[in-house]
Amino acid sequence: MTTAVNRPLTVTARIDAVDSAPAPAVYTATVYMNTHRDNFDGYEPHHPLAAATRRDDSALRLVFHSSDRIRSHEDAADAAFEVGNDQGTDDNGQTWPGNIRSVSVGDVIKITGPDARTVHLSVDSYGFTPVPEPTTLVALTDPRVTHRD
Template sequence: MTTAMTRRHTVTARIDTADTAPVSDVWTATVYMNMHRDNFDGYDPHHPLAAAIRRDDSALRLVFRASDRIRNHEDAAEAAFEVGNLHGADDNGQTWPGNIRSVSVGDVIKITSPDSRTVHLSVDSYGFTPVPEPTTLVDLTGPRVTHRD
């Protein structure tokens, strides 16, 4: 015996995504240099920080494309640390300026993911630790931070 069943009406919609901008695959990094005299002892929220800048006083923003190497905020921070220690360039070929010291323990790296989520990570002796957004920023366009010998 067969039983007759009524089928519910379905509606199929076509979604046109041609006008939708593609999601960016870019991770950006901004390094905040710890300006406190005890910066190598680690980051403290009361330490003054200054954003790393280029020779022309514009903000230094490192760019990394999402890849097998860059999959999360920590991967992007590690890549920024490598560039900041003169071990390469970002994905746009930008290298670390010679007029500022290398990225060190106590500095903070701001990472923005492709989905615009921002995380601040302090540079530790080994790895990174999430920290709140720094509030003690100072302007570095005056005297330069120089390499320590």
């Protein structure tokens, strides 16, 4: 004799994981323009600095994705220096504002890396030197830094 057995219905589904590439590691750069009268002699901790801004006075943040060219905070600072001297764009296509002088010796570049570590690097005649976080920040109004079109 056979007996009918009620079994719950079972559904088998195949779920494919979405192949999404991880977001690229990013370095962000903020350039602080040295507004001291001896700014081109190099950065000193007492020198007043002004953050570079866009023409609409919003903060200028340069973005660089980690790559064969950008592997460290110093590499990102070098890329920011290039953008700040009208030698290209950041990875979002931003160029250097025409109303601000180019990045020069004595300026400071703040770099935040993909590990959330932030370093401040002064621009030297050749390369960069780590410096403590600047404490003397001012508005970007010094005529030696800005030259309005």
